Every structure is written in structure tokens, then in C-alpha cells.
Amino acid sequence: MAFIEIKNVSKHFGATRALQRVSLALDRGEIHGLLGENGAGKSTLMKVLSGVITPDEGKVVIDGEVLQHGDPTAAREAGVGIAFQELSSPPNISVAMKLCLRDTPKNVLGMIAQKRLMSHARTILDEYDAPYIPVDALISEVDLATKQQIEIIAGMRDAKRLLVLDEPTAALPDTNWLFARMRHLVTQGTSIIYISHKLQEIEEICSQGTVIRNGRNVGNFKAGKESEKELVELMIGRSFDHTFPKKRDADVRAVEPIVMVNRLSAGKVEDVSFSIYPGEVVGVAALEGQGQHDLFYALAGITPRTGGQVQITRGNARRDTALVPEERKAEALFLQLSSLFNLTVSTLSDLSRVGLVSKKRERALGTARADGVNLPHTMLDKPVSALSGGNQQKVVFGRALSQDPACLILFDPTRGVDVPTKVELYDLIRSYAQSGRAVLMYSTEIPELVGVCDRVLSMHSGQFTGEFTGSLVSESSILTGALNLQSLSARRGTV
């Protein structure tokens, strides 16, 4: 009998069958990859394991003990640790508090002993080889990657028997630390379920894995046995060519640029200048927290500018910019409202006459926009919260495109998006540029920048460190710029 056994677990929400008799078995100390499109049932399975939801049938056996369903405390006591992709820390508690939620040091009066809490947290961070994280900072004060790291450490602390990691590298680009910690954890007898879209990572860290699709097991694989293409086809259930759209042919920099940024300062960005030309997709490559967020959000008019000029030649475009933000759920979508509403809300003036919103026009326009981003019509009347991550991102794209911006600003547009949707998004990005507009894009995945962008700027400490065009748009050269050479060794002592 396996160490961890998930047996015939089923769960449905209304008419949606999220899980249908899914089974999985892990040996002690095994790292098991879990592959599947968004909406395949991975997160439902994870919520079953964490005790957040009760399955309709099936059971989970951990080291011979049957897990009591629907009770997060019981799951934790059974030694199940979870690092959620939707970051689960309240923003106004300290990092130390998050790490010590279940063993908070108290004084005789029952008050939290801050000094002991801090030193305890520091011990934990040292133990997990992340001493550079400030224990006294509030969760809201640290960047996304650090938040994810804290989430993972908190999950690992609970994980005496099983750890579930949900797309940890979506927000944490540095896999060295993560993989080292995972390897250390499995030597202590914990098994790990590793959910990711990144096939290379699965290959690197997992000994075997399972592919699920539409809530069912559709296949198992051993590391190194299947090709990337075979796995992707297993995930999406059809043949599929994993390619990027064709780039622009000629260098059109002779014409006037659409975006001219002159010595812009905003937040962490200091004195940055660049231009984007019509038809061009410009990428920004950077490690996490190098000012790319402030740069993009300043161009979109959100982060206040503290110096410099931004000049955007609007031409026949409707707006200067439209932003696809970093966190679609928090920053872009009205989650409880329908896709139709979300697709059309940015351009209410198109739908209304003398101030009244016409439902008929809303539907006509929304349907056209759904077609524009390949969103199935059946999704239009569903609340956006019920859509998979990939479809949600299509809604965000549809809305940004509907504003017809002179410059489309994309901040990590494929984060937490399944592979087939990613490819559709690449096509959308390219065709928008081809219509004579400018696109600025940041991605945590450098191969994506290489595949999509005509030109890539690397950024470090709020400044550009390099510009790469044509054949120079390659992973190795961009990485050199993003790492800014010598600062690398100072950073974490890793490559």
C-alpha cells in the first residue's frame, strides 16, 4: 500500500463535474507531478486534500490513516501542508506571524511575545535557507515572489507527510531555492504533489506524474519518458503545435514611435528612456522586484510619475494605454459578475444611448469580443469567478483590446494560464501589434519573451541594463542583462 493514496475522489459543483473518480498514489518521499489545464480539477483536488471542501465520494489515506474530509485542522494534523497559488496570507500581519500561526509564542498573559516571535521566525527562515526575508515586515510590504516563498515555507512546516505545491513558480521565478528545499523535504520522508504548467520543471524535479483532464485521470508518466509534445497533447486531449506566432519582418523604426518615454521616474524606476514603434512588441525582462511593476503601472497611469515625460501618439486609437495587470482576480475582474459584463464594462459609452445601457447592444458587442479572444459563448453569462484561469485571462484581454489602446501594456499576461490558452494569447498579442499598434510586455518566463517579442529590454534595480533585437533576442543574452552580472553573486550566490 502506498504512503499517500487518493482513491476514487469525485466532486461536482452544480452541473460541473470537477473531479470524477480521480486516484493517485505516492510513495514515501516521492515528488509527483500533477499536470492539467486550468479547470482540469487540480485545484479542486487540492482543496479536498487541504480539507477546505468535502468530496462527494472517495477517500484519502495518508500513511494508513483515512483523512477526515472538510476539516482544515484535521488535514493539518494529519501532516498535510499546502502552498496555495492564490496567496493565502492576510496582508496586515507580519511575516513572522504568518510563519508561526500555529505555534505563536505567548507570554504569561496570553499576549503574543513579539521578541520571541521574531527570533523564532528568524530561526525558521534560517532553517529554510531564506534568511534574507525580513521577519518584521508586513505581508503587504514584501513583493509577490517573497510572499510566495513565505507561503511555501509555511506549507512546508505543516507538511510532515504530504506537501502540495500549486504552481509555485508562477510567482517565484527562482527555482533553485525551491527545488533545493523540496529535495531536502523528501529526504525527511515527506511526499510532494507538484502542480505546474511548466513542463521543464516537472521533468527536472518529479520522478513521475499524473495528467488530469476534465476531472479525470488521463495518463501517468515517468520523468524523461514522454516528450513535451506528448504531455501537452495528453493535457489538452488533441494534437497541438506549441509554437509562437511569426515575428515582424522588417525593422520599422524609421517611422515615428507611438510611445516615447523620456527620463521617466516612478516608484523604483529611475530615469528610464525608451520608445515603442508601431507594429512592435517590446518585452521587458527582469528578476522579480526590479521596478518593472512600477514602470508598467506608471505607463498605465496607476503608479504616480515622479519625473520625466511620457508621450503617446494616439493616432486613430481610442485610448493611450490599456493594462492587463499582474493579478487578474484582484486587479482586473469583477468576479461575481458575468463575463459579458466584464468584457463590455470598459466601453459603456458604446452600449448606451442617453446614458441608458442597452442590454441588446451589450450582448452583441460582448459576443463579438468573446469571438475576438476565442472565448466560448457559453461562458458569457457565467460569473467570471466560475471560469478557468485561462478563460478569465481571455476576458481580461478582451476588455483591454476593446479599449483599442495605442499601446497595450501586458504585465505577465500568461501567469497561471494553461498552455493552449497561452498560445492563443501569443497570437492575439501579435495580431494586435500587426494592426499598427504598440505592445509592451513583461513576463517571468524568459523563453516567452524570446518567442513573442521583437525587441527585449532588460531591467535591473529600476534601470535598463541592455537592449536586444533580432538574433540577440535569446534566452542567454537576455538573462545576462536581467541578472546584471556581478550583482548576481551578491544576490543569492546562485546562477
Add this chain to the structure above:
Amino acid sequence: MTISTISARRRRIPGDLVTAVVIFVVIYSLILAIAPFERNLYSFSNFVLLLMPLAVAVIGTSTVLITGGFDLSVAGTLGLSNVLATVLTSAYPDMGVPITIGILGMGLVVGLLNGVLIVLLGLQAIAVTLASYICMTGVALILLSAPGGSVPIEFTSMFKLSIGGFPAALGALIVLCLLWAYLSRTRFGVTLFSIGSDRQAAVISGMPVRATEVGAYAFAGVMYAIAGLFLTAVTASGDPNAGFPFLLTSFAAVALGMVSFRGGKGSAVAAVFGAGSLIALPKLLFGLQIQDFWSGAILGITILLALSLPLLSRVAKRRRRPAVAAVTDTRSRKDLADVE
């Protein structure tokens, strides 16, 4: 990270509290400067007694607001507490202490009921607490159909006790503030703030979210009951509608105390100072010989000014920054060209 920077950071006093205290100190000093007849212990003592009902009530209101909840039952519980105290002490003048305990129990039960309906049954906080306000006002009307009744002096003096000229009520208020400061440093307190900031995250983090939320409403209920007792001591009579003015003033005081209505931020101690400002403001206007009907307008403007203080400081910061950015002349377009 060294230990010294950590402890320095931890001792940082929240800006909200500072703002609330400064506003109060300014208003009260102006009163003392303008009105000579306020410069004595007797006037101060009166001020404290007048302040007590509102000050205690806002400790409850702000606790609920910090969890991201909402509580209109303040007016109902406070009024019912006032009526119960009047009716019961007139009937049983010797039973002051048991009656007090019973009324605190009433507040606890009402708060628990609110909490259970809102948290466990998932009903809307505004609707539930509005209903319980209306319901308690109704019960108060049954018990005492018109304002009046007489409260025995033994009972009122219990709350108006003075020690060497200093009102014991001030001590009680300080104790309540310390109690709140203590609670906010326990796990209960951390959970309270976490819920208000991101409830879902608090649930996933394994915090006892529902128990804490119910606890907040129950705690608030007890505070409203205490507030009603102090009101009874001041007025020495009962009024079934006594709670009504508190419906708005408690939220005004909370706003002056810079407690966030969105949850997750604020301090009940600051709200107590907000209540102090609110009670002191009419005195100041009186001292300035401004007619009474101006007080509403001036109060409103004061609240708006207080709320915009953080905004003003942010604007000031932004003004200072471009100068710095201009001086640090760093990489520009030319450097980039070199890289190419």
C-alpha cells in the same frame, strides 16, 4: 536584519492614534484657553462623565469595524440597557450590583445573537444589526412607554464615584482601553485585524475566523451595555429612545478616530479619543460663542479634515520627491545606446 531595527519598528506608534490624540488635544486645549470656567477638576470630571457612554460604545463599534463587519445595534443595546437599568433599579433599589451584571449579560447575549446570525447563518451585518436595534427599541418601549422613571441615587453614584476629585469613570475608561490594547496583542486581536484585511486569506491560513467574528460582536454588545449604564448614571432616568443619537455619533467618533470602515485597520483607543473630540467640540463652540446650530456643520467639516490628513501628508511627500529624482542623474538613453 539586526535586532535593534526590529524593536525600533515594533515600537512605532500607529499614525491613526497620533492623529486622533492630536485632534483631541488641540480641541481640548482651545477649550481651556478660551473658557476659564472649564479650568477646574469639577468641569473635567463632568466632561468625562458626559463622554463615558459614547467612549465605551465606540470601543465596541470599532472592534466590529476592524473585522470588516458593521454594527447598528449600538443604539438598541444602549437604549435597552438604559431602560432596564431605570426600571429595575426603581423596583429593586438594593440590587444595584446584580442588576448591573444582568445588564452586561443582556449585552453579551444580544451581541452573541448578532454574531451567530451574521457569521454562522451568513446574513448581512447591516440588516441583522438594524433589525436587532429596532427590536430592542421596541422591547424598551414595552418596558417604559415614555421617557422618565427615577433611578435611585445609590445606583448612579456607583458610576459617578469620584476619588479625590478625579472621576473613577476615567479609571474605568483607561482600564477598558488597556483591555482593548491587550486583546489586540493576543491571537484573538491578530485574527481580528487579519479578517478585516482579507477574510479568505485568514480562513486559508487556519485562523479561527468565525469564532473571532462572533467574539467581536459579543464584545461589542457588552461595551454597548456598559455605555448604557453610564448613560443612566448621567441622566438618572430612562428613555426608550436614548440610544438613537448614538447611532450616528458612534460612527462619527470612529471616523474621527481614523478607524477604517473597510476593516483591517484602526485602534479602538484612537476611537475613544475621537469620541472625546466629538463631545468636546460643542463645548469649544460654546466657548467661542458660536451658535449651537453651527455645531453639525463644523463637526462634519472636522471629520472630513481628519480623514483627509493622511492624504495631505502623502501629497506633501510626493512634492518633495521629484527634486531628489532630478539630482540623481543616472543612466539615460545614451547609455542604452552604448549597450547596443
